[in-house]
Amino acid sequence: MNLTTQYMGLTLKNPIVASASPLSRTVASIEQLAVAGAGAVVMYSLFEEQIIREQTLYSHYFDLGNESHAEAQTYLPQSPSYNADPDDYVRLVARAKKAVDIPIIGSLNGVSAGGWVKYAKEIQDAGADGLELNVYFIPANIAAEGAAVESRYFEILRQVKEVVRIPVAMKLHPFFSSLPHFACQLSKLGASGLVLFNRFYQPDIDLEHLEVTPHLRLSNSDELRLPLRWVSLLHGRIECDLAISTGVHNYKDVLKGLMVGAKVTMMASALLQNGASHISTVLAELTEWMETHEYESVQQMQGSMSHVLLANPESVLRTNYMQVLDSWGKVTAHWDQSSR
Ligand SMILES: Cc1cc2nc3c(=O)[nH]c(=O)nc-3n(C[C@H](O)[C@H](O)[C@H](O)COP(=O)(O)O)c2cc1C
Structure with a gap:
């Protein structure tokens, strides 16, 4: 069984990647991820x-206004836990490598x-x-236009690409008005991958204490549907590689991700x-499923369930949407009958 995949010009022994999380905070835990079989970390x-x-004296301005709103009070990270030395980070990359x-x-x-983007080069030189x-970035400024928000991404990518030769991926949120166009622009600017x-970690409100609670809820497989849809729409239409992050929990999630066109599926x-x-459990189940269904390689299935062959995906998506809404008509028909 050939599980290898190409992602950002790198050859990975399999498509399961450990996504950014505290699991990479020490060399020991990175080693555990590698021993378990991660394709990359x-x-x-x-x-x-x-x-x-x-x-700089940034911390002074960073903390300013901390007390001005219930959310601000609890949401801004306090310095001690947050203030890791950037050079320690670079050293950790070198040791992990x-x-x-x-x-x-x-x-x-x-x-x-x-x-600050010069740290991209430091990370590269450490061996990444x-x-x-x-x-x-959450655009909370009512005066900021969509194009200005997008150009923020372009400018950061441009600056980073100027100082490094290693491949660069951009991790995006789904809330852009035209994600395919935006993704295409990033690819043209030299992004090797899009994640x-x-x-977004959405805070809740504690009604008893009238506090905003910065609640971090881990994902579940249901959340995979959003990246599945978008990877499926982008596959084959832009040059750079696509990675799925959010909602990858088991071998079925990995298979679905690959079939819509992801080069890798990430787990946090x-x-x-x-x-x-x-990771080793998922890899074993993935391999077994592929054997049973007579796949010889991951590459064979990559993109097999994407929208790439649809000439007009927009009208297909709209029709599907109407069909799904219509399917609930049966329920109201049943209510009508039982109320007679
Ligand atoms: C505790 C925690 C810490 C995270 N830290 C980072 C981080 O430092 N940088 C980053 O890009 N993403 C970070 N993420 C986001 C994950 O990499 C991932 O994109 C997100 O959790 C969705 O994937 P999942 O459904 O597999 O959790 C973090 C997620 C969690 C749960």
């Missing part, structure tokens, strides 16, 4: 704020172009095989819940 993110905090023989992908997380850029999707929640050894 994406490191947790080094944040723009951490880099700038090191360099020496410890395991699978690709290590560094991760930078920021929202503005600027001097690739870099993931996570622009976790769909970043997951499933590994945090079940431990690194979950």
Whole structure:
């Protein structure tokens, strides 16, 4: 069984990648991911704020206004837990690279172009095989136009591409008005991969204490449907590789991801819940399923269930939507009958 896959110009022994999470915070846990069979590991993110905090009086402005709103009070990370030394991060990449023989992908997380992106080169020089850029930006400014939000991503990508030669992927959220066009632009600007999707952590409200609770709920397989749809629509239409993140929990999720056209499927929640050894379980089940269904390689199934052959996916999606809504008509018909 050939499980190898090509992602961002890298050859991975299988398509299961450990997504950015605290599981990459130590060399020991990265080793566990590798032993369990991960095709690659994406490191947790080094944040723009951490880099700038090191360099300036940024923390003063960062903390300013912390008390001004119930959400602000609880939502802004406090300095001590957040203020890891960027150089420690780079050293960890170098140590991880020496410890395991699978690709290590560094991760930078920021929202503005600027001097901090030079850390992309530091991460490259530490031996990272690739870099993931996570622009976790929530456009709360009512005056900001969509094009300005998109150009933020373009500018960060441009600046990073100027300083590194390793492949760069961008991790996106799904809330763009024309995701295919935006994805295509990123690909043209030199992104080697797109990771769909970043997951916004949406706070809840504690009604008893009238507090905003920055609640981090892990994902489940139901959430896979959103990236499945978009990878399916983008596969074959843009140059760069596609990765699925969000909702990959078991071998069926991996299979679905590959079939819609993902080159890799990434896991964070499933590994945090079940431990690194979950990767070996999923790999065994994946292989067994492929043998039973007479697949010889992962490549054989990649994109087999995508929308690529549809000339006009928009009208098909609309028709499907109407059919699904209509299927609930049977329920109301049943209500009508029982009320007679
Ligand atoms: C505790 C935790 C920490 C995370 N840290 C990062 C991070 O540092 N950088 C990043 O890009 N994504 C981070 N993520 C997001 C994951 O990489 C992933 O995109 C998201 O959880 C959706 O995938 P999942 O359904 O497999 O959890 C984190 C997720 C969790 C649950």
